[in-house]
Amino acid sequence: MNELLDKMLANSGLEERLAEEIRTAGRLKKVKAGELIFGSDQGGGEMPIVLQGLLKVMRQDEQRNEVFLYYLEGGETCAMSIACCLEGRNTGFHVMAEEDSIVWMIPNSYLDAWMVKYLSFRKFVFSSYQTRFDELLTTIDSVVFHNMDERLLKYLLDTQQATGTFKIQKTHQQIANELNTSRVVVSRLLKGLEADGKIELHRNCIEIL
Incomplete structure (x- = not known):
C-alpha cells in the first residue's frame, strides 16, 4: 500500500513537504465494487484520491433518480468532494466503487491550509476542477444533443x-x-x-x- 501511495505522490508534482503531510494526514480505505464512498445525503468529511481501481460519480435528484457523470482513475480526485470539503455542503452526488479499489482519504480540515501554503496543491485542485468540468460538459452535450x-x-x-x-x-x-x-x-x-x-x-x- 505504501508503494501505491509513494507512486501516486511521485507522479503528482507536489512539493516534498506536502507529500509528507498527505502521507501523515490521510488514511487508507479499501472498497469493494458497488460500495458507497460518499452519499448524496452526507457531508464532505474527506477528500478521496484513487490509488488503485476505479470509482464512478453519480448525480441524484430529489426523487433519487440517478445519472452517471464520470469515472475517477488512479491518481485522480473528485472535484465535487473537494467542493463539499471546502464549503461544507451537500452537492447532491455520490461516489461508488466501480471495481475493487484502494483510496487515500484526506480529512477536509487540512485542505484550506494546503490551498494557502502550497502552490502545487492549488494547481492540483484547479486541474481537478478543470478536468471534471470538461467531462461534465461532455455529459451535458451527450444528454442535450445526442x-x-x-x-x-x-x-x-x-x-x-x-x-x-x-x-x-x-x-x-x-x-x-x-x-x-x-x-x-x-x-x-x-x-x-x-x-x-x-x-x-x-x-x-x-x-x-
Missing part, C-alpha cells in the same frame, strides 16, 4: 477506456440506472448495436468489437 443510442455507445466506450477491457460486466438494468432510462430501452438499443456489429451480447456482459 440520441439515446449515441449516449449508450459513448457510455460503453467511456467504460471500456476507464476499465481497460472490452468486456463490460454490467446488466442492462445497471446501465439503464446510470443513464436514467428504462431497461427495455437499453435492451432494445443494445440489440441494435449488436446488429450493427459494434458489440456482442453475453449473459451480464457486453463485448465491444
Whole structure:
C-alpha cells in the first residue's frame, strides 16, 4: 500500500513537504465494487484520491433518480468532494466503487491550509476542477444533443477506456440506472448495436468489437 501511495505522490508534482503531510494526514480505505464512498445525503468529511481501481460519480435528484457523470482513475480526485470539503455542503452526488479499489482519504480540515501554503496543491485542485468540468460538459452535450443510442455507445466506450477491457460486466438494468432510462430501452438499443456489429451480447456482459 505504501508503494501505491509513494507512486501516486511521485507522479503528482507536489512539493516534498506536502507529500509528507498527505502521507501523515490521510488514511487508507479499501472498497469493494458497488460500495458507497460518499452519499448524496452526507457531508464532505474527506477528500478521496484513487490509488488503485476505479470509482464512478453519480448525480441524484430529489426523487433519487440517478445519472452517471464520470469515472475517477488512479491518481485522480473528485472535484465535487473537494467542493463539499471546502464549503461544507451537500452537492447532491455520490461516489461508488466501480471495481475493487484502494483510496487515500484526506480529512477536509487540512485542505484550506494546503490551498494557502502550497502552490502545487492549488494547481492540483484547479486541474481537478478543470478536468471534471470538461467531462461534465461532455455529459451535458451527450444528454442535450445526442440520441439515446449515441449516449449508450459513448457510455460503453467511456467504460471500456476507464476499465481497460472490452468486456463490460454490467446488466442492462445497471446501465439503464446510470443513464436514467428504462431497461427495455437499453435492451432494445443494445440489440441494435449488436446488429450493427459494434458489440456482442453475453449473459451480464457486453463485448465491444
